[in-house]
Amino acid sequence: MSAMNDWAGRYRAPLYILRRLLSAIPTLLAVLTVIFFAIRTLPGDPALAILGDTATDAAIAGLREKLGLNLPVWRQYLNFLTGLLHGDLGTSLVYGRGVLSELLRVLPYTLALTMASILIGTLIGVPLGIISALHRNRFIDYVTRVLSLLGFSFPVFYAGIMLILMFSVWLPWFPVISSTSGSFGDAVHGLVLPAVAGSLGLIAMITRASRSSLLEVMGDDYIRTARAKGLPEKTVLYRHALRNALIPVVTVIGLYFALIIGNSVLIETVFTRPGLGSLIIGSLDNRDYPMVQGLLVAYAAIVIVVNLLTDLTYSVIDPRIGQS
């Protein structure tokens, strides 16, 4: 009996990870199915869209044959899934290139934007939350709370436009159009305003989460013990309280990831940046359905993977998670 418990104890974390990985598979399959059928209900004939109105019937029929559009739907569905397994997302109607290669070309821009927003959000949000908690119900706490409410309420594209107005038009510090060519320095320079615009909501969220979580932790028994031992307040705060208080921040970032990735549509439009967001807007305009389909697969994959990673990080930081 105790051997059983030992076994269960030792393999609890890996088992939890495995179970969590397996549970993502049916969701992923359902997501792919929804994407496939949603794209097929979009109006318009892809063959006609590629060839234009002047194409002959024979040419359209020929292309339909080539694209596999004459096959029964279940066959097309199977082809879609097997294609995915081979890393084949189809061919873009507009670029004439593989959807995957176009996706991989713009993905780094969106990821850079997202990561930079998260970095700014954490670097500003965590200290603000700590200061706010340490000065609970005093002036500085009050100011921080009002500011974070404002941060929540700022539409991301409006924030972007106001940043352009202030730091590109009135003060010519940053470029209006976010540069993606040129040196690394130029790229970082061009990334500042978009990333700040994307981080406002996150700063607010992280400030709140770290404030309330620190306040909660500071009331816990082990903090009282640490204080009773005569440890200096700084040690109590940095060695004991903060480490535990920051766990919820990880969850907040994980939850927020999908939002930032989605918001990149707006930020990339405001700053004329390449990325997943501007690609999906362009592809919807051009009725480039294979591209839209590929982008939806990419978005879903990113969200599912990030959710998985958040859960797993959480279970590593707090081993109690996997037990239930």
Place this chain on the structure above:
Amino acid sequence: MSATSASSGGLVQTFNRNKLSWVGIVLFMVLCLIAIFAPFVAPYGPIDQSVMTRMRPPSMEHLFGTDAFGRDQFSRAVYGARISLSVGVVSVFLGMSVGGLLGVLAGYFGKRIDTVIMRSMDVLLSFPTLITGIVIVALLGPSLTNVIVAITVTLIPKFARIARAPTLAVKERAYIEACRAMGFSHARIILFHIVPNILTEILVMASLWTANAIMIEAGFAFLGLGVRPPTPTWGGMIREGFEHIFQAPWMSIFPGLCILLAVLSLNLIGDGLRDALDPRLKQVRDMG
């Protein structure tokens, strides 16, 4: 998440003590009144053009300035409130009704019904909110109804999740057992004994998500996926203003402030409600 433990008396008292939530309520009411009485508030027609007054900066005559067609931006913002507020309120109401019901059904019946409903919600949640919305509007075509449909669809899974958790807790209570023993129908138990007990939690989220819905609607309009011009919307006004950001920055500044005020007022109300409901809920806020 024990929302039901907060008695309604305590709830109102805590809410009353929070002055900022009252600021939110007053602000939101004023915006609603402006939207309702738009024809009386707006000094000019929202689509009246005037060649003589193109791109004028803000003045006593034109509080928010004028746009490239000489239209009064203040009047357009006043009428724009109608679209933003109605999209926000209607889509949240629909999302709350459908999503809330699905969540309650999942929690109440459990087993296979629970699995089917919640797995479908997981599928919807696997895309960023804005992306789901954009694709739906593109699929159906840009119009007021389709914007509402798109936002409703993105809200349904969030309300389902919020409604399911407290349903699981409430259905284990003794009085639900008693209802069953008395032979009440499932519909009667759900409608009269479960829903009233989880309503407060759902309403808190509803106020916060109305704020989000307004931001999403503005985002759609900014991307050109909203209500067709020349009907004024705040997001659409920013879209037009952004093209003239160098010459006429006021064209983007003021409509954005309107969105900010509307969203802020709802967030203030939502925060007040949440604090009153359960202080521990403070950090829980669904996003994405």
